[in-house]
Amino acid sequence: MFLVTGATGDLGRRIVRSLRGRGQPVRAFVRLEARYADLEQMGAEIFIGDLRRRDLIERAVRGARYVISAHGTRPGQSIAEVEYQANIDLIEAAQTQGVERFVYISVLGADRHYDDAPVFKAKREVEKYLTRTPIPYTVLRPAGFASNLLTLARNFERTGFYFLIGRRENRTSLVSTDDLSEIAIQAASLPEARNRTFAIGGPESLRRDEIPKIFEKLFNRAGQILQLPIEAFDAARTLIGLVNPVISRDLGTLRVLLANEYTCDPHEVQQVFQIELESLHHFLRRNLLYST
Numbered sequence: 001m002f003l004v005t006g007a008t009g010d011l012g013r014r015i016v017r018s019l020r021g022r023g024q025p026v027r028a029f030v031r032l033e034a035r036y037a038d039l040e041q042m043g044a045e046i047f048i049g050d051l052r053r054r055d056l057i058e059r060a061v062r063g064a065r066y067v068i069s070a071h072g073t074r075p076g077q078s079i080a081e082v083e084y085q086a087n088i089d090l091i092e093a094a095q096t097q098g099v100e101r102f103v104y105i106s107v108l109g110a111d112r113h114y115d116d117a118p119v120f121k122a123k124r125e126v127e128k129y130l131t132r133t134p135i136p137y138t139v140l141r142p143a144g145f146a147s148n149l150l151t152l153a154r155n156f157e158r159t160g161f162y163f164l165i166g167r168r169e170n171r172t173s174l175v176s177t178d179d180l181s182e183i184a185i186q187a188a189s190l191p192e193a194r195n196r197t198f199a200i201g202g203p204e205s206l207r208r209d210e211i212p213k214i215f216e217k218l219f220n221r222a223g224q225i226l227q228l229p230i231e232a233f234d235a236a237r238t239l240i241g242l243v244n245p246v247i248s249r250d251l252g253t254l255r256v257l258l259a260n261e262y263t264c265d266p267h268e269v270q271q272v273f274q275i276e277l278e279s280l281h282h283f284l285r286r287n288l289l290y291s292t
């Protein structure tokens with residue numbers, strides 16, 4: 001039995017569907033108000049709860065052989081509670097229950113000491129905690145998900161505009177969310193992935209201004225980049241901080257994402273997981289033009 005947290009998120013939903021597609025038993029940890037009927041229909045066991053409740057985590061982990069932690073904070077949630085404490089509770093419960101592998105979805109750059117970015121900090125602390133426990137683990141540090149671009153691509157198709165904050169030269173290795181799902185599933189049982197940490201990016205290292213070029217090709221229409229300097233973001237953040245310091249602090253994660261480069265060498269992952277990583281163009285074409 002797999003336990004998947006964040007089962008209604010972008011990545012978690014793909015993991016659950018894929019596991020069910022291959023007939024694997026899976027328990028999906030979902031919130032009461034989330035949309036999970038499709039997961040139930042596919043035969044996933046639905047566990048309704050809130051990851052801020054340690055007692056519910058302990059119940060959810062019972063009987064699980066593998067845990068895939070794929071949840072994340074939604075806007076307005078406490079990063080300390082959801083990103084940090086819920087993972088610590090999950091790891092402790094997994095240890096008590098003798099779980100065979102704990103797969104943790106971290107983030108590329110978790111080890112870069114971005115101290116202004118609460119999510120990066122929390123993930124680094126969870127990684128530290130996990131790798132010191134006796135429980136067998138795999139840490140996956142993905143770059144940005146290709147699925148984050150689906151809404152931007154649809155907007156581009158309608159308006160021809162692509163909105164970009166920060167330097168257009170910065171590079172990123174966006175990863176196909178479907179490839180990441182496949183890697184997370186394999187990581188649960190692959191001996192070569194035991195007690196290892198992997199940086200997961202796509203096959204290409206793209207400049208940020210190459211992304212709208214891919215949209216142009218995809219939709220066969222010319223586009224225009226609307227660019228704002230990072231200083232404009234900083235000014236807005238400072239103003240927000242005067243009204244709401246918590247939101248301003250949390251925006252540190254977005255700033256770190258906007259201002260830095262996220263690339264990695266795909267070869268190790270391709271070799272260990274025997275996977276041919278999908279290009280961004282291919283992912284978008286499959287999800288936008290051929291999805292039902």
Ligand SMILES: NC(=O)c1ccc[n+]([C@@H]2O[C@H](COP(=O)([O-])OP(=O)(O)OC[C@H]3O[C@@H](n4cnc5c(N)ncnc54)[C@H](OP(=O)(O)O)[C@@H]3O)[C@@H](O)[C@H]2O)c1
Binds near residue numbers: 082
């Ligand atoms: N997106 C990226 O580009 C990216 C890049 C690198 C790493 N990551 C990491 O990858 C993981 C998955 O990201 P994602 O984009 O797939 O996440 P997402 O779409 O934002 O989904 C978050 C999931 O966590 C669940 N969740 C949040 N708070 C919860 C709570 N208190 N109790 C139970 N469930 C809760 C949400 O439930 P609801 O549906 O009910 O809200 C949802 O299923 C995260 O750890 C994220 O930090 C993401």
